[in-house]
Amino acid sequence: MASKTAIFRGILSQKPRFGARSMSSLFQNIEPAPKDPILGVTEAFLADPSPDKVNVGVGAYRDDNGKPVVLECVRKAERRVAGNLNMEYLPMGGSIKMVEETLNLAYGENSDFIKEKRIAAVQALSGTGACRLFADFQKRFLPDSQIYIPVPTWSNHHNIWRDAHVPQRTFHYYHPESKGLDFASLMDDVKNAPNGSFFLLHACAHNPTGVDPTEEQWREISYQFKVKNHFPFFDMAYQGFASGDPERDAKAIRIFLEDGHLIGCAQSYAKNMGLYGQRVGCLSVLCEDEKQAVAVKSQLQQIARPMYSNPPIHGALIVSIILSDPDLKNMWLKEVKVMADRIIGMRSALKENLEKLGSPLSWEHITNQIGMFCYSGMTPEQVDRLTKEFHIYMTRNGRISMAGVTTGNVGYLANAIHEVTKCA
Ligand SMILES: Cc1ncc(COP(=O)(O)O)c(C=O)c1O
Structure with a gap:
């Protein structure tokens, strides 16, 4: 009768059913997926060491210091959740x-x-x-x-x-x-x-x-x-x-x-x-x-x-x-308004800055458009120049996330936009 170790030795020495080469050929023809046009912008932004860099690519709200925001009503609700939450489905x-x-x-x-x-x-x-x-x-x-x-x-x-x-x-x-x-x-x-x-x-x-x-x-x-x-x-x-x-x-x-x-x-x-x-x-x-x-x-x-x-x-x-909760809901409504108003304010500031720089183009659309984004009308080549020369990151369709514009960077952004568009 074979000893137990002999039985296991036999198993261990058996060749896997698929050789190493055939396993690797399972995936070898898979090409990397193209980068997502929006998420790729953030990757490029994060990799840029420039202190001047600005990210107006991603549609996520930032405060006037360019920082992500957690709403106060959310913080309060979280405190109520903590301790009372079971983890059931x-x-x-x-x-x-x-x-x-x-x-x-x-x-x-x-x-x-x-x-x-x-x-x-x-x-x-x-x-x-x-x-x-x-x-x-x-x-x-x-x-x-x-x-x-x-x-x-x-x-x-x-x-x-x-x-x-x-x-x-x-x-x-x-x-x-x-x-x-x-x-x-x-x-x-x-x-x-x-x-x-x-x-x-x-x-x-x-x-x-x-x-x-x-x-x-x-x-x-x-x-x-x-x-x-x-x-x-x-x-x-x-x-x-x-x-x-x-x-x-x-x-x-x-x-x-x-x-x-x-x-x-x-x-x-x-x-x-x-x-x-x-x-x-x-x-x-x-x-x-x-x-x-x-x-x-x-x-x-x-x-x-x-x-x-x-x-x-x-x-x-x-x-x-x-x-x-009526109080928390009211607080939320106020906080949504603060976010929307900051964006609306930045639209006016960007337009005013471009006008002050003497841009020959009309920028009325910046304030006519609404919501998180401004579809600037800049060409992919102009956007490429913004990125290469000014470290400003956005999607190549010319979309500016107004949520990433702040009182601190709006002048820099306007100047860069003016530089790449003035000879258009
Ligand atoms: C038009 C539109 N629909 C849907 C979404 C989905 O966002 P989420 O899945 O984060 O709620 C977005 C986010 O950018 C959007 O812009």
């Missing part, structure tokens, strides 16, 4: 309280749709996760549909619907000459799309252009959507960041609701509560009745289950504590 659809409060923000506190339980809603992994969940839902239950996406848009929208295998079409949005909305072409595209098309709309503070339709234009868009029976999917990543008032920033959605549309909506607390890394958001779909809403919600949960089972608890608790 949330339900598949996430925190019911958080979702309820989040629907109030988008649909209005006294919304009949909420009372009638017509909204299928689940907590999502921030705005990105909400968009992705919807895209997967669209593919699974409306497999012949497409999504119309504005030109330009947040670059990740293309990735999200691509990976969900939903065919993409585009519609006109931005007018490069006026640096405003190309309303006529947008309306033509809405009219010419096949009846019942899906459209992705930025509810407010359009990224990257900072160009939003006026209230009147939203009404016309909504009317035409009704005529064509199109479905609007609102991505609302910046509620409160545009005007400083979350109610006002929900206006586009409210117009569509008044007009009797069914809608989809992605909400995020990354920007307006500064909960970027907590990944807390919500996907909602307004259905025709409660029965449909129950079915849709159960299917959304079914899609989430094999991906991540259930969403994280910490950020959701912070949000529900803030929004369900």
